[in-house]
Amino acid sequence: AQSVTQLGSHVSVSEGALVLLRCNYSSSVPPYLFWYVQYPNQGLQLLLKYTSAATLVKGINGFEAEFKKSETSFHLTKPSAHMSDAAEYFCAAFHMNRDDKIIFGKGTRLHILP
């Protein structure tokens, strides 16, 4: 069965520093990949998605992610962290023509240090 693994349930970075949240998928066929963000007391919002058009995907709020098939990874990055980026981030995968469900990772809570 396919799965999504996020390394680190908590990540802390200083304001202005690089943000790197890791995500790996397990599948012989590359799926469509997503990053969602959940701010406190809100629903999940789509940050960005990869659908095989381009390996580097740009999302909202300055985030981007790069699909690397050789590493089965889809890590999320942002060059300079802002206090407002503090939230929980979920990586997710979806396969067309399979069971049609989005599979989520366990989430990574991002803390921004002043």
Place this chain on the structure above:
Amino acid sequence: EAGVTQFPSHSVIEKGQTVTLRCDPISGHDNLYWYRRVMGKEIKFLLHFVKESKQDESGMPNNRFLAERTGGTYSTLKVQPAELEDSGVYFCASSLYRGLREKLFFGSGTQLSVL
């Protein structure tokens, strides 16, 4: 435009009681999904409605969970009787399309605590 709304935002009940969660999807969205996140674990799929029909309920944990979507509008998820392991955050999501074009809009979730 209103987003996906869920009610209640929090619910604390005792083991053996019944709880009903409600989800109002975005108007016009035929696809409605329920997901659950147990603390520290991944968000897991429960079931998927297309209009009033259950398209996929393979993620429902057991027969203590009953989901309905009468009339194809709002949906309810009833847990009866609730057990300790049912505690978690229950998310509802809706979408206009399925598949590649799918963009899910999530509600803010219902935090269920079973004591």
